[in-house]
Amino acid sequence: MTEPAKPIIQIQNVSKRFGKVTAVDNVSLDINAGEFFVLLGPSGCGKTTLLRMIAGFELPTEGRILIDGQDMAGIPPNKRPVNMVFQSYAVFPHMSVADNVAYGLKIAGVKGGEVKDRVAEALELVKLGGFGERMPDQMSGGQRQRVALARSLVMRPKVLLLDEPLSALDAKLRAQMQFELSELQEKVGITFVTVTHDQDEALSMACRIGVINKGEVAQLATPSDLYEYPSNRFVADFVGSVNIFEGKLTLDEPDKAAVDCPGVGKIYLNHGVTGPHGADVWIALRPEKIYLHVPGEGKAVKAAAQDAPDGYNFARGKIKGMSYLGDITLFEIELDDGARIRVSRPNLSRHDQEDFTWDDRVSMHWRADSPVVLLG
Amino acid sequence: MALFARAPIAPLEYSRTLWMRLWVGAVMVFLYAPLVVLMIFSFNDSKRNVVWRGFTTKYYEKALGNDQLVEALINSLTIAALATLASLVLGTLAAVMLWRFRFPWKGAIDGTISLPIIVPEICLGVAFLMFFAAVGWPTDLVWPFNLGAITIAHITFCFPFVTMVVRSRLATFNREQEEAAKDLGASEAQVFRDVLIPHIKPALVAGALLAFTLSLDDFVITYFTSGPDTITFPVKVYSMVRFSVTPEVNAASTLLIILTVILTFIALKAQGVKAIAETH
Numbered sequence: 294m295t296e297p298a299k300p301i302i303q304i305q306n307v308s309k310r311f312g313k314v315t316a317v318d319n320v321s322l323d324i325n326a327g328e329f330f331v332l333l334g335p336s337g338c339g340k341t342t343l344l345r346m347i348a349g350f351e352l353p354t355e356g357r358i359l360i361d362g363q364d365m366a367g368i369p370p371n372k373r374p375v376n377m378v379f380q381s382y383a384v385f386p387h388m389s390v391a392d393n394v395a396y397g398l399k400i401a402g403v404k405g406g407e408v409k410d411r412v413a414e415a416l417e418l419v420k421l422g423g424f425g426e427r428m429p430d431q432m433s434g435g436q437r438q439r440v441a442l443a444r445s446l447v448m449r450p451k452v453l454l455l456d457e458p459l460s461a462l463d464a465k466l467r468a469q470m471q472f473e474l475s476e477l478q479e480k481v482g483i484t485f486v487t488v489t490h491d492q493d494e495a496l497s498m499a500c501r502i503g504v505i506n507k508g509e510v511a512q513l514a515t516p517s518d519l520y521e522y523p524s525n526r527f528v529a530d531f532v533g534s535v536n537i538f539e540g541k542l543t544l545d546e547p548d549k550a551a552v553d554c555p556g557v558g559k560i561y562l563n564h565g566v567t568g569p570h571g572a573d574v575w576i577a578l579r580p581e582k583i584y585l586h587v588p589g590e591g592k593a594v595k596a597a598a599q600d601a602p603d604g605y606n607f608a609r610g611k612i613k614g615m616s617y618l619g620d621i622t623l624f625e626i627e628l629d630d631g632a633r634i635r636v637s638r639p640n641l642s643r644h645d646q647e648d649f650t651w652d653d654r655v656s657m658h659w660r661a662d663s664p665v666v667l668l669g
Numbered sequence: 670m671a672l673f674a675r676a677p678i679a680p681l682e683y684s685r686t687l688w689m690r691l692w693v694g695a696v697m698v699f700l701y702a703p704l705v706v707l708m709i710f711s712f713n714d715s716k717r718n719v720v721w722r723g724f725t726t727k728y729y730e731k732a733l734g735n736d737q738l739v740e741a742l743i744n745s746l747t748i749a750a751l752a753t754l755a756s757l758v759l760g761t762l763a764a765v766m767l768w769r770f771r772f773p774w775k776g777a778i779d780g781t782i783s784l785p786i787i788v789p790e791i792c793l794g795v796a797f798l799m800f801f802a803a804v805g806w807p808t809d810l811v812w813p814f815n816l817g818a819i820t821i822a823h824i825t826f827c828f829p830f831v832t833m834v835v836r837s838r839l840a841t842f843n844r845e846q847e848e849a850a851k852d853l854g855a856s857e858a859q860v861f862r863d864v865l866i867p868h869i870k871p872a873l874v875a876g877a878l879l880a881f882t883l884s885l886d887d888f889v890i891t892y893f894t895s896g897p898d899t900i901t902f903p904v905k906v907y908s909m910v911r912f913s914v915t916p917e918v919n920a921a922s923t924l925l926i927i928l929t930v931i932l933t934f935i936a937l938k939a940q941g942v943k944a945i946a947e948t949h
Contacts, residue, residue: 348848348852350848350851369851370848370851370852371851371852371853371854371855371856372854375852376852376853377848377849377852379845379848379849380845381843381845383843383845383846383848383849385846385849385850385863385864385867386868387867387868387870396850396853396855396863397853397854400853400854400855400859401854441849444849444853445852445853448853448854
């Protein structure tokens with residue numbers, strides 16, 4: 294995008310309390326016009342409450358929400374320029390597909406001919422052209438969701454809110470819909486705000502992701518930044534699979550750092566951390582960023598030495614567990630120093646899975662830019 | 670595969686086991702034999718109506734020619750129609766109120782609303798008699814206003830049934846549909862009309878059927894609230910039976926049974942039996 298991002302939704306210091314329970318705790322974030330924004334978090338973290346406050350079904354206890362610069366306080370859901378696709382789709386069962394899609398337009402007083410055209414256009418958009426006369430109970434779950442999508446899109450909202458849109462679909466259909474939703478969003482250019490607990494969904498669809506934990510924003514970042522540069526242990530652990538080691542910062546210079554992790558050894562980094570010397574920190578290391586080697590070949594040592602001039606990231610251990618997942622194999626390795634570490638290895642050839650087995654001695658290394666130092 | 674060999678009875682195929690067939694048959698006889706006897710003897714050519722003496726339809730002519738009986742039937746149908754209509758509105762509003770809102774004394778109201786179902790009819794009858802006497806309810810009104818007292822009494826014991834049926838249907842309502850309608854711009858009234866009413870429609874039909882039949886055949890409460898000019902069908906039949914059980918009574922009863930069966934059939938057809946079965 295070349296033009297500067299303009300916020301369409303501004304959430305300013307919003308809190309929501311249900312009795313003594315704080316569902317959303319002083320959240321501030323801006324959602325830009327035209328972006329696909331995903332609120333990601335575990336169940337009960339407050340992400341759905343946040344979405345419902347944007348739609349107007351819940352009112353903030355504190356703070357305010359602006360949509361397109363207009364304060365939404367006191368504006369009921371039926372007067373807001375947003376539309377929502379519900380988790381259960383909430384398609385009206387007693388109306389045909391076309392009547393479902395036309396409902397909002399009729400309420401808004403749009404004329405008959407235009408209603409017909411816009412309904413047809415919306416159904417075409419979600420690939421349900423020709424399904425107008427069907428009743429919802431004659432359609433599959435995936436199709437009903439498309440009806441719900443069309444019913445919202447036909448209103449040409451400024452923002453489309455989607456509450457766990459893919460959670461009820463089976464794995465294959467979910468993957469397809471992730472793709473289609475992104476495509477649709479690019480086509481219509483409407484801002485999408487989606488709530489999900491599924492990290493794959495978030496990573497594959499979002500322009501930006503807001504990770505929510507216990508009612509607060511844990512991190513706000515693009516999918517790749519979120520995965521590669523998590524800013525805290527919660528995000529590192531929640532998004533993707535990760536090894537987390539506790540350690541002490543023993544070396545910290547502008548171009549290098551080292552963390553002493555009991556059970557693993559010294560972990561070297563090729564960049565500074567700017568933390569106090571001796572501070573307690575955590576190291577996050579993704580399983581796929583660790584290379585496995587058969588011991589004795591010396592290749593591992595060499596590779597590691599090349600990579601980190603001031604001390605290489607190298608470890609030895611024994612395979613304690615394995616799970617073959619087809620595309621990758623996951624290893625659980627007990628290091629000689631005591632810690633357990635998870636390593637994943639792509640099965641690049643059909644015989645890769647035969648390279649290692651239980652109780653094999655292995656060595657491993659990782660690049661000095663792979664570990665992420667977390668201060669909290 | 671032998672073409673005419675019967676497949677062995679599968680473990681869950683109870684409908685093909687002998688004892689189950691006998692049992693079902695016994696239940697059917699127990700349920701319907703009295704009605705069948707009543708219908709058959711309505712064609713009996715005998716005054717005493719104990720022994721079969723030959724076929725005739727003259728008692729149907731007699732029953733339809735009996736002005737008092739016809740008047741009683743018209744009264745009953747009028748009361749049933751009015752009571753059904755009022756019970757539907759009242760019962761539905763009560764159900765929606767109890768389902769939707771939180772308010773003080775909700776528990777108490779929830780409990781007392783079904784009281785007319787629990788209280789013995791005889792007590793209700795006496796209570797209505799006392800009540801209408803105490804308030805000085807006029808007894809010399811013209812038709813149909815003279816049916817007011819009975820209609821009010823009928824509404825009282827009919828509408829809790831409507832409330833019950835509608836409430837159980839409301840329990841299956843997905844609140845997200847209501848939110849979806851609002852999200853698309855609908856007001857509260859539009860949500861009620863476009864989303865809630867269609868959802869509870871099967872319950873409305875079931876409730877209307879219940880109310881109508883309950884009102885039509887009520888005897889005890891009606892007996893206490895009816896005056897000399899406001900005889901209903903059950904009360905009239907009772908007074909006829911006090912003299913003797915003639916085939917005329919049988920004929921009238923048969924007509925009433927056929928009427929209710931037709932009404933039920935139409936209502937079920939209009940709604941689809943499945944939808945009504947879902948509400949229970």
